[in-house]
Amino acid sequence: MRAKTERTAVWKIALFGVLAWVGGLMMPQPAQAEYADVVINNYADAAGMRPVVFPHWYHRIRFRCKVCHADLGFKFKAGGNKITMAKIIDGKFCGACHNGEISWSVENCGMCHSGIPGTPTHISGSTVQRLVAPAYKALDKNKQVQ
Amino acid sequence: MRDTIKGFAIAVSLSVMSTAAFAEGGVPLVAAASKPVTSAEITGSVPEKLNISKANVFNRLLKKIKDPNAPPPEDGIHDTANEATFALQPPKVAYEGWPRTEYGNHVDWVKALNDGLINPRYDRVDPEVEPFVMDLDIVRPVKASVPDVVFPHKPHTQWLHCSNCHPRIFVPQRGANQINMSAIILGEKCGVCHGKVSFPITTKSCKKCHSKPKPADWTPPLSEASVKNPWR
Numbered sequence: 089m090r091a092k093t094e095r096t097a098v099w100k101i102a103l104f105g106v107l108a109w110v111g112g113l114m115m116p117q118p119a120q121a122e123y124a125d126v127v128i129n130n131y132a133d134a135a136g137m138r139p140v141v142f143p144h145w146y147h148r149i150r151f152r153c154k155v156c157h158a159d160l161g162f163k164f165k166a167g168g169n170k171i172t173m174a175k176i177i178d179g180k181f182c183g184a185c186h187n188g189e190i191s192w193s194v195e196n197c198g199m200c201h202s203g204i205p206g207t208p209t210h211i212s213g214s215t216v217q218r219l220v221a222p223a224y225k226a227l228d229k230n231k232q233v234q
Numbered sequence: 235m236r237d238t239i240k241g242f243a244i245a246v247s248l249s250v251m252s253t254a255a256f257a258e259g260g261v262p263l264v265a266a267a268s269k270p271v272t273s274a275e276i277t278g279s280v281p282e283k284l285n286i287s288k289a290n291v292f293n294r295l296l297k298k299i300k301d302p303n304a305p306p307p308e309d310g311i312h313d314t315a316n317e318a319t320f321a322l323q324p325p326k327v328a329y330e331g332w333p334r335t336e337y338g339n340h341v342d343w344v345k346a347l348n349d350g351l352i353n354p355r356y357d358r359v360d361p362e363v364e365p366f367v368m369d370l371d372i373v374r375p376v377k378a379s380v381p382d383v384v385f386p387h388k389p390h391t392q393w394l395h396c397s398n399c400h401p402r403i404f405v406p407q408r409g410a411n412q413i414n415m416s417a418i419i420l421g422e423k424c425g426v427c428h429g430k431v432s433f434p435i436t437t438k439s440c441k442k443c444h445s446k447p448k449p450a451d452w453t454p455p456l457s458e459a460s461v462k463n464p465w466r
Contacts, residue, residue, distance in 0.1 A: 120299050121309040122325050123339045124431040138313055141306075144431050145325055145339050148393075152354045152365060153431075158395035159358060164426055184358060198318030203311055212311060213338070215429030215436075216421055220295040226416040 123213035126166050127203050139203035140171075142182075160184050167209035302340045303329065338433045344389045354393075367391045372408055373446060379454045382446040385424075 122145055129139035147156070156162045160181065163169055169181060176183035176194060185191045192199070216223065305324035306312040312319045325339070332351055333342040346352050357363035368391045374383040390399070400406040403426055411423070418425035419435055424443070429435050433442060460466075 121311040149352050152356050153393045154395040155358050198316050202316050202319045204313045211430050215434045223420050
């Protein structure tokens, strides 16, 4: 009889173990967006729209960097282009393609404005952002011990 | 029979502990529930109470990437309350069958392009325009013991225009630019792109740039402080 209760106890432990293990798998994991996804949020939050998420990986399958960064004049700086909807509907920046001809048109607000509200402008997975401490700065040549 | 069950229970409890250790914040799941029996208590082989402080978790600073190509709804920057988030393409679907790497997008863009797996446009509207590719390697000797740097124009001009680099980032003249690793990591020089969009700087990628081995008789120069050291 005693042996039986003990066995149930062991089973309970085993069951708990399985449940906790499954639970552990379902726990939210550290966020990891695709490398080079750009969140653009200079104005969106303030205007009550979700921030914009621009996926580099998706666009570079279709276009070389040259198209956007030389021809269309996107500067190499997240948030550095001061993009607004007025410029987009005038055919600048995203609007050079998201015009219903090269790609779907601007009425698909949610496709671009898909970020979590409050996310600051940044480029995800960048080396600087992943450093565990501020980056090492080179010695100033003048201040080096002679 | 009982031994098998016990063994199973221990194994499961151990797996619970390891899962808990991986979870963010390192809060052990076992302690969270109404104090169940631990494997230590079952076997009696380990001190009754392991009182390891949270300050001494194994990885205090290392953050491991769970899924480098997570689908948009699970990647932590896309809002799941937005229906269109679910219409976006998961990267893994696009990368199917591509050469993989261990950093960045975890795919080898140079190889994918050269193998003809992708053919991105060089012109916004005309898919026929061919890129102006220049095959010129620039070797940059490095003072440190790491292999010398070879800058290949070919993979760059396949993607970029000369004006993306010249003259704002680099003066187009061999050796005319001061480049060092700290600047690159901080996002200047090569780091304008590498570490943002093109492959990043990690231990696994050093040799992509540092690709020319040093001569066999090369030894690192001794620092002044060591040469002049009076206690030597």
